[in-house]
Amino acid sequence: MSQTVRTRPEGSGQALSEAYDTALLDLDGVVYAGGNAIAYAVKSLATARSGGMHLAYVTNNALRTPDVVAEHLTELGIPTEASDVITSAQAAARLISEQVPAGARVLVVGGEGLRVALRERGLEPVESADDDPAAVVQGFGGADLAWGRFAEACYAIARGVPWFASNTDLTIPSARGIAPGNGAAVEVVRIATGAEPQVAGKPLPPMHRETILRTGARRPLVVGDRLDTDIEGAFNGEVDSLLVLTGVTDGAQLLAAPPQHRPTYVDADLRGLLTGQPEVVEAGDGFRCGGWTATADGVGLPPARAKSRAWGRLELEGDGEALDGLRALCAAAWTAAGEGTCQLDGGKALARLGL
Numbered sequence: 001m002s003q004t005v006r007t008r009p010e011g012s013g014q015a016l017s018e019a020y021d022t023a024l025l026d027l028d029g030v031v032y033a034g035g036n037a038i039a040y041a042v043k044s045l046a047t048a049r050s051g052g053m054h055l056a057y058v059t060n061n062a063l064r065t066p067d068v069v070a071e072h073l074t075e076l077g078i079p080t081e082a083s084d085v086i087t088s089a090q091a092a093a094r095l096i097s098e099q100v101p102a103g104a105r106v107l108v109v110g111g112e113g114l115r116v117a118l119r120e121r122g123l124e125p126v127e128s129a130d131d132d133p134a135a136v137v138q139g140f141g142g143a144d145l146a147w148g149r150f151a152e153a154c155y156a157i158a159r160g161v162p163w164f165a166s167n168t169d170l171t172i173p174s175a176r177g178i179a180p181g182n183g184a185a186v187e188v189v190r191i192a193t194g195a196e197p198q199v200a201g202k203p204l205p206p207m208h209r210e211t212i213l214r215t216g217a218r219r220p221l222v223v224g225d226r227l228d229t230d231i232e233g234a235f236n237g238e239v240d241s242l243l244v245l246t247g248v249t250d251g252a253q254l255l256a257a258p259p260q261h262r263p264t265y266v267d268a269d270l271r272g273l274l275t276g277q278p279e280v281v282e283a284g285d286g287f288r289c290g291g292w293t294a295t296a297d298g299v300g301l302p303p304a305r306a307k308s309r310a311w312g313r314l315e316l317e318g319d320g321e322a323l324d325g326l327r328a329l330c331a332a333a334w335t336a337a338g339e340g341t342c343q344l345d346g347g348k349a350l351a352r353l354g355l
């Protein structure tokens with residue numbers, strides 16, 4: 001893949017909901033958190049949709065079926081059809097169907113979402129390693145997944161049965177804190193077998209391919225809150241992305257993002273879909289966005305001299321919208337980092353923005 005290294009967020013003269021035909025929206029941290037809608041999500045999505053943007057929901061969670069997810073969204077006030085929900089279980093089922101005979105048995109370690117997705121591809125979910133499975137698939141099983149399920153997976157994998165995972169997110173947010181996700185469960189099987197699964201979910205290509213196949217999007221915009229799944233998935237799929245700050249990513253993580261984690265746009269929440277995006281422009285030896293100018297102080301100076309100029313710090317001057325300050329800081333940090341990760345301290349500048 002030959003992508004140029006992004007060194008600043010892009011501007012858009014058009015509202016993003018008009019510039020792109022389809023929003024590929026992550027759910028947790030973007031549309032809802034802990035089961036409740038995130039501020040401005042319901043109204044912003046309704047406005048984007050009535051303006052003609054197609055909305056699709058893309059989740060690495062393989063436990064729930066598209067029906068259940070669509071019902072949940074509809075209850076929150078976001079009318080959604082099951083066909084507008086794409087799960088990593090569906091991406092995994094397609095990946096498996098391409099590598100096993102039609103109608104083959106697949107040992108399931110996971111939940112209903114996986115079983116439904118396998119049947120949709122004409123595959124037969126089975127529960128035991130002794131059922132002669134042609135593949136093993138592992139997806140998030142929720143609180144009720146018994147330890148014995150991992151043993152079934154291990155028995156089959158030890159016999160040479162190919163192993164697939166819906167996704168490898170190590171953690172999953174819950175109302176009570178951070179819980180182990182499917183990635184942690186995959187590690188259990190990996191440690192026990194020494195085998196490697198084929199993974200379908202974000203940020204890997206099978207998930208993006210599934211999303212494009214199901215939505216028919218021509219000019220999609222990935223909207224997410226995680227750099228290493230949503231934004232990296234968009235990067236791998238070579239499509240544009242919008243990072244919203246309503247989920248797990250904070251300003252410091254964004255400034256330190258390596259190239260594959262740098263979104264095309266950044267905004268506070270889903271209202272960002274309905275507006276254009278300001279340009280970040282070069283200004284002296286820094287970058288300006290709105291009323292803010294950001295510089296990477298001390299970059300390129302020999303260490304002895306640089307020290308006296310607060311080497312290793314991102315500086316911010318001006319005032320205005322906090323998001324504009326963050327966009328300017330991104331440009332200064334990403335430009336300084338190039339193909340690497342910015343090591344400059346942006347703590348003071350971010351504190352000034354309240355981010």
Ligand SMILES: [Mg+2]
Pocket residue numbers: 026027028029030224225226247
């Ligand atoms: Mg998320």
